[in-house]
Amino acid sequence: MASGGESVRVHYQEELEQLEARALDGLDLVVAALDRTVEAVQHQDIELAQVVVADDDVIDGRYLEIHQAILTLLATQAPVATDLRLIAALLHVMKNIERMGDQCVNIAKLIPIAGREPPADERMLKNLVTMGHGVRAETRQAKRAFAERDVAMARDLVRQDDVIDNLNRECFQLALEIGDDHDRREWAMTMLLVARALERTGDNAVDVGEQVAFVVTGLFREFEDASHPDEPVLPQSSP
Amino acid sequence: MTAEFDPRSARAQVAIAGAKGVTAEVLSTQPRKDVIRNTIFASLLFLAIAIALAGLCVLVGKNLVDGWSRLNLDLITQNNSSNPAEAGLRNAIIGTLWIMLFVIGMLVPLGVGAAVFLEEYGNRNSRLIRLIEVNIQNLAGVPSIIYGLLGLAFIARAPLNLGYVVLTAAMTLTLLVLPVVILASREAIRAVPASIREGSLALGATKWQTIRRQVLPASIPGIATGVILAISRAIGETAPLIPLGAATFVTFTPGPFTDFTAMPVTIFNWVKQPQPEFQALAAAGVLLLIALLVVMNSFAIWLRNRYEQTW
């Protein structure tokens, strides 16, 4: 970052870098949770679901740790400009991570409700697994985009998330189809909730991407705005 | 036996005590050669001041012994006369006072004015200014008899043609001590920090307003001290007054435009007389002069301490 002249505040720079690394590692924790969650859904594995629920404490702990570290940094180092935007963005990102973890917990809690019988609809299950893997990829990409400050990569998350949204809608349709079948519809409704949770997790990953744009440009714009669907998103011209 | 360090054991106690003792010793002893050097140095300095004080004591002591008999009010109330019993310093004192009055009147405006010009309006890099500065310092070292001859040549005689009067003596003495006042005033003015001047100018005051209302009032103690020291030097000057007619044997009360005499000259005259009574008178006069000088210098010091400005 230094342009000519010796670098000062080395300790502060290191602190900032470490803080960012620790925060972004939270996304890795989310990926791990997602992996376990998807597998638990796939194999109706209640024990694994319990592990997911228990491990959410780690994510929550990381959230608190980063939150405290940010407060300390604000108080002691008075960051400005890009550093300030970074810190604000990391606060948002940590919240997103925490929510993503909570969504995994939500999913995990739904699995026992679904019961131990084999899945009622293979197609729905396949969608869910695809969604799970998609969200996992989104999360990893979000982390990379943030670490590399790559706005184009962050914007691409919108496209990926559209896929997840479509799959969610498909699941809804599938559930409707099952609707009249008494034996299967309970399972279907539960799986619909799972789909919803996965879709929300994907939205959180997109939010992380928006923070990347904020850090780089200083402007906070929604990538997609539901109230202005025709409004152009951030300029399509890539850097 | 345990390998651990037990602070209560005898060995430990001895070790601790030894360590403490060494610390105390290291802290308190001074190497022998430092002690010797310090002592020698202090002694030499003491010797220096002792010699100076000794000289002063001898001076005062001898005059005290010689002039004791004449240290009474007659010294001040009687005019000079050829009869030693009736002789006093009255007219000499009045002559000196007249001279000093005029000296102060001329010294302050000339000295302060020159100092203000050099400090405030002079461009430090100008050759003319530097020439003036160097010459002022030279003038301070010129023997006083030269000033006497200067006064004789140009003031007593043509072109000023004032004659051998108090005013002539005053002007001559002014010239003599002017460099002292200029230097002291410059120091005092220079001691006023630039921040005060800047602060005044930044408010929209003119340069003259700044000098008159900030710089000069702040330098008055320094200037006053310089003036008093200059005068106390001038009071004791004998040599320049002699060519100007102060050696005349005056027995009446002098005025500004009459023949006159001054204290140091009268004392000088008495010393020249053969009679021992006059010697006693001279000694008494010297003591009076010294007392006067001590008072004036003490006042100067008091003034400086009282009004010393800490910025």
Add this chain to the structure above:
Amino acid sequence: MSNQVTQEERRTEQRQTGFAGDGAGAARPAIEVRAEFQHGAGCGSGEKVFELQDISVFYAGVPAVRDISMDVFRHEVTALIGPSGCGKSTLIRCLNRMNDLIPTAAVEGHLLYHGEDLYGPKVDPIQVRKLIGMVFQKPNPFPKSIYDNIAFGPRVLGMDGDMDEIVERALRSAALWDEVKDRLDANAYSMSGGQQQRLCIARCIAVSPDVILMDEPCSALDPISTGKIEDLMAELKQEFSIVIVTHNMQQAARVSDRTAFLMVELDADETHRWGRIVEYDETEKIFTNPSDQRTEDYVTGKVG
């Protein structure tokens, strides 16, 4: 950073496409951080106090600052920041012609004060300083009483009015009245450093200037006094316009409406150094999203 150019492009495009409303009624409104500042609308009235056009200052031919162009606005606090030796003090001393006191100083360029050339042939620097006052880095009260310190300015300037009233008003404006009202004839040096500096501010205010220049006014003071003076600046700018030089960036961020960042430039063979403006913008922008990478490096403290 290759994002440099694209930040600018992006910002321009943002402005061209507009922004999605201020959020009233919208579910998730787009937040355009720079919205209300888009067209340079500032915090003050928009009237210019100083216009500097290519100002360069030379000491005996050696440049100290070069090609400074900026506008200072009314009822704003404008801060000059930058590393040491970048000429901030030199620049601020041009504004009230204090550089005239240095015989080797020469000023080139145009400095307009309310449209008039401050260095015009008919302009008297004394009159300039009546309108543009200055507070210095080290408090410099006169060796007089508190009362006489304040009264000095009005007296020498021949101001009419009841002197007691003028003194009281000045001391109140400087938030010093309550502390000294019972000892107005005490020597000014009996006050603490912070009080002395406020006395200097009161002294400056007493002559009713238009602009107050402050050259690192708090650098010799403790944090509490600094805080008091910073609070004072916020009040004073309602009546005066303030330009402040500070080497404390956080102070510039706290008190100023606009900030100019100066940097040292070296010539080809590194023999001479002078200052230049790198960026001059609203403070909020300088400290949240500066346009120039050098500004970014300086305010984040990564380069000294």
